[in-house]
Amino acid sequence: MTPEEQQVNYDQGRQGGTRTRQQIYDPAWNENNMTIESIPEDQQDPGKVTEIRRERTLNPNADFAINVEHLNFYYGKKQALFDVSLPLRNRQVTALIGPSGCGKSTFLRTLNRMNDLIPGTRTEGQALFDSNNIYNAKTDVVLLRQRIGMVFQKANPFPKSIFENVAYGLRIQGQSNRHIKEMVEKSLRGAALWDEVKDRLNASALGLSGGQQQRLCIARALAVQPEVLLMDEPCSALDPIATLKIEELITELVKDYTIVIVTHNMQQAARVSHFTGFFLSGKLIEQGPTKDIFERPTQKETEDYISGRFG
Numbered sequence: 001m002t003p004e005e006q007q008v009n010y011d012q013g014r015q016g017g018t019r020t021r022q023q024i025y026d027p028a029w030n031e032n033n034m035t036i037e038s039i040p041e042d043q044q045d046p047g048k049v050t051e052i053r054r055e056r057t058l059n060p061n062a063d064f065a066i067n068v069e070h071l072n073f074y075y076g077k078k079q080a081l082f083d084v085s086l087p088l089r090n091r092q093v094t095a096l097i098g099p100s101g102c103g104k105s106t107f108l109r110t111l112n113r114m115n116d117l118i119p120g121t122r123t124e125g126q127a128l129f130d131s132n133n134i135y136n137a138k139t140d141v142v143l144l145r146q147r148i149g150m151v152f153q154k155a156n157p158f159p160k161s162i163f164e165n166v167a168y169g170l171r172i173q174g175q176s177n178r179h180i181k182e183m184v185e186k187s188l189r190g191a192a193l194w195d196e197v198k199d200r201l202n203a204s205a206l207g208l209s210g211g212q213q214q215r216l217c218i219a220r221a222l223a224v225q226p227e228v229l230l231m232d233e234p235c236s237a238l239d240p241i242a243t244l245k246i247e248e249l250i251t252e253l254v255k256d257y258t259i260v261i262v263t264h265n266m267q268q269a270a271r272v273s274h275f276t277g278f279f280l281s282g283k284l285i286e287q288g289p290t291k292d293i294f295e296r297p298t299q300k301e302t303e304d305y306i307s308g309r310f311g
């Protein structure tokens, strides 16, 4: 993807719209005012942040896929991140939570250097990925963004066919048609979309539902075989059923990929993540296994946030 296309991709992805506090905390919220009662009982939200599933227990022996140390980030003169150190463990889901404007998305975007597309930004510190510092000027950012893929708030399929959306990155790589065909199917299967689209691969991606479009964007990211997937509020524009599908997908994908997810929805963080970092005003206030963060946070600010005292 060219820098211009990446910027368009990024801008479109950020147009997720604003949500009220109630919408943020209400897992039943969606654009069509669907209520939680309309979801089949076995798919309803467990409702309690404290219900951490057993398989969500952090693997303490997991290596660090990326180890961020002493990260400071500036938009011009404005400092947005302050001395953030956070390890992102291999094949684990790390959730980034915190109130609006605390720096979650900024942090996420430092991991594949998407912030470089914004003029006047500056990064200090290091993020070790495969023994190389992501923030090093010599890093090949095109390759980096293949290895560390990204999914945005709002699904942003290209106005092309379903097949060509997934094939996009592979065509830029100059892959053979045979390889592209194989990878498109593999990626659509990986994104749990194959069965729904296999008979209409040449139809426009814009005709898919919002949830299908978001899974298509995940398939597009998977096609270039990334190691890490960054997800910036991937469900914020989806209804509860589409949200549950993405959450189930995350649970499957983490068997093969390292996932970092920004979410406003604390039930979601509790449901899908193994490790959680809580940000406030650009600082990482607390980090730890998700179970600990939600059941026995050590910092008052974390406790106030997860108990809904501010947001």
Ligand SMILES: Nc1ncnc2c1ncn2[C@@H]1O[C@H](COP(=O)(O)OP(=O)(O)OP(=O)(O)O)[C@@H](O)[C@H]1O
Pocket: 075, 078, 080, 098, 099, 100, 101, 102, 103, 104, 105, 106, 107, 118
């Ligand atoms: N392109 C930009 N230029 C200047 N300042 C920015 C830019 N993007 C974000 N900021 C500022 O950086 C700070 C962190 O923003 P960021 O979007 O990372 O927060 P966030 O926690 O992801 O918020 P939200 O949950 O609302 O998306 C905020 O003060 C925001 O205004």
